[in-house]
Amino acid sequence: MHNPIDPELPEDDLDRAAAIVRQARRVAVLTGAGVSAESGVPTFRGATGLWEGQAVTDVATPTAFARDPALVWRFHNALRAHMKVAAPNPGHLALAALERRFGNRFTLATQNIDGLHQAAGSRNVLELHGRLSRVRCAACTYVADRPGEDLPDLPRCPECGAMLRPDVVWFEEMLPHGVWREAYKAAEGCDCFLVVGTSALVFPAAGLIEVAGSARARILEFNLERTAASSRVDLGLYGPSGQTLPDLMRRL
Ligand code: BJW
Numbered sequence: 001m002h003n004p005i006d007p008e009l010p011e012d013d014l015d016r017a018a019a020i021v022r023q024a025r026r027v028a029v030l031t032g033a034g035v036s037a038e039s040g041v042p043t044f045r046g047a048t049g050l051w052e053g054q055a056v057t058d059v060a061t062p063t064a065f066a067r068d069p070a071l072v073w074r075f076h077n078a079l080r081a082h083m084k085v086a087a088p089n090p091g092h093l094a095l096a097a098l099e100r101r102f103g104n105r106f107t108l109a110t111q112n113i114d115g116l117h118q119a120a121g122s123r124n125v126l127e128l129h130g131r132l133s134r135v136r137c138a139a140c141t142y143v144a145d146r147p148g149e150d151l152p153d154l155p156r157c158p159e160c161g162a163m164l165r166p167d168v169v170w171f172e173e174m175l176p177h178g179v180w181r182e183a184y185k186a187a188e189g190c191d192c193f194l195v196v197g198t199s200a201l202v203f204p205a206a207g208l209i210e211v212a213g214s215a216r217a218r219i220l221e222f223n224l225e226r227t228a229a230s231s232r233v234d235l236g237l238y239g240p241s242g243q244t245l246p247d248l249m250r251r252l
């Protein structure tokens, strides 16, 4: 129905979306890599989703790290290099403005590990999959935020000499418990849920959409194209979120 090449959205869809947001008492948002695409951060799936011949998701597992930590670090170091120069785009800024409008009736849960929501001014951000600027020791309790630093392919813990790893959540690992609980509560307690720039393929994060739907929240999707979540949403706004989110804000 919508042509992704031409991000022009039907005015009435934007107006309907604005009416839903305006009437909301509590808003919750789930973002994914797409919201940062216009900041130059690569997404995980699709054309750019290969790393040294493997699916990027295959280098985001504890098994891969145990087998070939240098390969896994090369992937994460390349991502760190992208993130070092990335700045928030108008989509991040619009979500920060939405938080200012709703105050503590607003929660942003992100699957992203790039810290760009906070850089845009979002305050209450639940990082479901950790943060790439942080490293932690695979053996002891050492954790440190080391943004902007070029790390070697096999960085070592300054406390105990064991291998450091990125402080992110890989496949087969649990999400940070408190963060997950807060995100679940927000999805369960909102009456308007925005799904932005995610393929909605990775669980349990994508399950928040179902949680919000079961709680009878209105669900709005912002993406370039239809996703695994599209059949469950009330309204899809298909175009770059760096345009559609500011368009929505202008109508509130
Ligand atoms: C735009 C745009 C623009 C582009 N504007 N839009 C069923 C229930 C529960 C769990 C499972 C289950 N089945 C399988 C599982 C396990 C697994 C899973 O979900 N697998 C699926 C692939 C099936 N989940 C897990 O393992 C999770 N842990 C867990 O379940 O623990 C319990 C357990 C323990 C032991 C054994 C088994 C289970 C952990 C998941 C961790 C995910 N980690 C990653 C990598 C982290 C960082 C790193 O190392 O680099 O997180 S994977 C990767 O995917 C990353 C992302 O956060 C995540 C989601 O991707 P996202 O954000 O949606 O990006 P893309 O690329 O997929 O999509 C981008 C979208 O943007 C697209 O739709 C574009 O169209 C759009 N877009 N430009 C708007 N300008």
Ligand code: ZN
Residues within 6 Å of the ligand: 137, 138, 139, 140, 141, 142, 157, 158, 159, 160, 161, 162
């Ligand atoms: Zn250590």
